[in-house]
Structure formats: C-alpha cells, structure tokens
Amino acid sequence: SQTIHQWPATLxxxxxxxLSLECTVEGTSNPNLYWxxxxxxxxxxxxxxxxxxxxxxxxxPQNLSASRPQDRQFILSSKKLLLSDSGFYLxxxxxxxxxxxxxxxxxxxxx
Amino acid sequence: xxxxxxxxGPVTLSEEAFLxxxxxxxxxxxxxxxxxxxxxxxGLQLLLKATKADDKGSNKGFExxxxxxxxxxxxxxxxxxxxxxxxxxxxxxxxSGGSNYKLTFGKGTLLTVNP
Numbered sequence: 292s293q294t295i296h297q298w299p300a301t302l303x304x305x306x307x308x309x310l311s312l313e314c315t316v317e318g319t320s321n322p323n324l325y326w327x328x329x330x331x332x333x334x335x336x337x338x339x340x341x342x343x344x345x346x347x348x349x350x351x352p353q354n355l356s357a358s359r360p361q362d363r364q365f366i367l368s369s370k371k372l373l374l375s376d377s378g379f380y381l382x383x384x385x386x387x388x389x390x391x392x393x394x395x396x397x398x399x400x401x402x
Numbered sequence: 403x404x405x406x407x408x409x410x411g412p413v414t415l416s417e418e419a420f421l422x423x424x425x426x427x428x429x430x431x432x433x434x435x436x437x438x439x440x441x442x443x444x445g446l447q448l449l450l451k452a453t454k455a456d457d458k459g460s461n462k463g464f465e466x467x468x469x470x471x472x473x474x475x476x477x478x479x480x481x482x483x484x485x486x487x488x489x490x491x492x493x494x495x496x497x498s499g500g501s502n503y504k505l506t507f508g509k510g511t512l513l514t515v516n517p
Contacts, residue, residue, distance in 0.1 A: 297445075323503075333509060333510075334491070334507045334508060334509040334510050335446075335491070335507045337504060337505070340504070381445055381446065383446075385503065388503075389434045389453075389495035389503040389505075390434075390436070390448060390451060391448075391503075391505055392448065393438075393445040393446040393447070394445050395444060395445045396444065396445045398443075
C-alpha cells in the first residue's frame with residue numbers, strides 16, 4: 292500500500308531564515324505530487340504541483356519554491372521566510388486519476 | 403473557473419443528531435466531487451467521492467449524492483458521534499492536462515458533536 296510522509300511535523304523559524312520541508316511517497320512510481328498551504332481558519336491553497344522529476348508548476352506567485360529531485364520526493368523551500376508564510380503545509384499525491392491522498396502535514400510558525 | 407461553496411459553520415450538534423453540510427459548485431465539464439475530513443492536527447483524509455451525475459458516495463455512515471441539476475453535493479449523516487468532530491471539505495476536480503487533476507476546495511466546515 293502507499294504511504295506519504297512529511298517532515299518535520301512542526302517547525303518554528305525566525306523571519307528571514309531559510310526553509311526546507313520534505314515530502315516522500317512510498318509504494319508507487321511516478322506519482323503526481325502537490326504542495327498546499329492551509330492558513331488558520333481558511334481553506335486550502337494549491338502552491339505547486341509536479342507530474343515528474345524536475346517538472347514543477349507554480350500556482351501562485353510567492354516567496355516559496357518547490358523541487359522534485361527524485362521520483363517520490365517533493366521539497367518546498369524558501370530562501371527568506373516572511374511572517375505570512377506561517378501555516379499548515381500539506382503534501383499530496385495522486386496517480387492516474389483524480390483522487391489525491393494527503394500527508395500528515397507540517398505546521399510552520401514564523402516569528 | 404471552478405469554484406466550491408460550502409456552508410462555513412461552525413456547526414454544533416448533539417450526539418445522534420442528523421447532519422447536513424451543504425456544498426454547491428461551479429465548473430466546466432463534468433468534474434468528480436469529493437468530501438475530505440480533517441481531524442484536529444492532522445492532514446486530510448478522503449471521506450467519499452462521486453464521479454458522475456446521480457452517483458452516491460458513501461463511507462462510515464456519511465453519504466453525498468452528485469446532483470448535476472442543482473450543482474450540489476451535500477454531505478449527510480443520519481446519526482453523528484462525538485468522534486465525527488472535525489473539519490469537512492468539499493472539493494471538485496478539474497483536468498489540467500494529461501493525467502494531472504487539480505482539486506478546488508471549499509473553505510471547510512467545522513463540526514463539533516457534543517455528548
């Protein structure tokens with residue numbers, strides 16, 4: 292069966308510091324991968340998606356970037372965090388059809 | 403573009419009460435429709451889905467019927483439990499090319515069930 296991991300689970304970072312969040316999927320090959328952000332009390336916003344290694348599509352202009360160095364690894368990064376980057380970051384995968392399966396999330400607090 | 407509107411709540415019910423969370427959508431074509439559930443501090447879990455008009459998705463006592471004529475996908479449960487307390491998200495899919503689909507989410511509805 293497939294599983295999706297995210298780490299770290301929780302992160303507290305100062306404004307201006309770099310960020311790296313990691314997502315890995317097990318039990319499938321060539322999945323589509325997604326990064327979402329969920330701000331407090333709000334819905335989910337799609338940030339990036341990837342259909343293959345090195346292929347990244349950005350949904351909204353922002354302070355973040357994404358990379359896919361391996362088939363089942365998806366990384367969310369920032370060079371300098373802003374206060375507005377605080378939120379709950381969710382990674383998801385899909386394969387061959389529409390249903391997306393989500394990871395446990397990373398809670399980021401920028402101070 | 404695609405959009406999803408769901409009742410924002412919060413919704414507070416007593417155990418064994420009947421639950422309805424309304425969801426309507428705007429989309430081109432014939433999207434698939436989903437309900438996801440998010441328990442406190444966790445990621446989203448797929449609750450149920452329907453892929454074409456008049457389909458009924460069901461799971462764990464929850465049901466939703468894909469109504470094309472009213473562009474709706476309301477979530478219902480006949481008797482809620484305390485363990486159903488969570489945030490519920492309605493979503494629809496749209497094809498963005500090849501095998502990739504994007505999900506458009508509603509803003510979520512917080513459900514609290516009291517004993």
